[in-house]
Amino acid sequence: MTKNQRQLLITDWLREHQVGSQEELVARLSLAGINATQATVSRDLLELGAVKLKRGGSIRYVMPDQVEPGRAAEKLDRLLAEWVEAIIPAGNLLVLKTPPGSAxxxxxxxxxxxxxxxxxxxxxxxxxxxxxxxxTNPYSVAGMLQRRRSGA
Known part of the structure; x- marks a missing residue:
């Protein structure tokens, strides 16, 4: 099984079930015949952008698109502040630089x-x-992201 296939399974499980721990995902993968360590699952969750939220009285992992809009904006602001080192306009694109593994x-x-x-x-x-x-003007978007990054 490839990394992408494993991550697709994890994504499906997070959407369909209340998964509260990395150990639970390791156990589910094992039952499916897939050997994965907690460290592998942790990296998968990070790459997928999964977050832990309290819903219905329990804490569970959810995918980024399952987060309420206000929480998604709050998460974006926090990640911009913590992980984005530079925001560079380049034509009709922006280039954001992060530490390795964070993009x-x-x-x-x-x-x-x-x-x-x-x-x-x-x-x-x-x-x-x-x-x-x-x-949309790339420079105005860069400015908006920069303001969100700095908390202004």
């Missing part, structure tokens, strides 16, 4: 926030390309 987490948060100015993202290891929506 996917920030890109997922950008996508989940549903900003009208952002058409989509493409993340590598430490770089995110942000496609700007038609008719």
């Amino acid at each position: 996917n987490l920030v890109a997922n948060a950008l996508d989940a926030a549903g900003l009208d100015e952002v058409a989509g993202t493409l993340a590598g290891d430490d770089t995110i390309f942000v496609a700007i929506a038609d008719g």
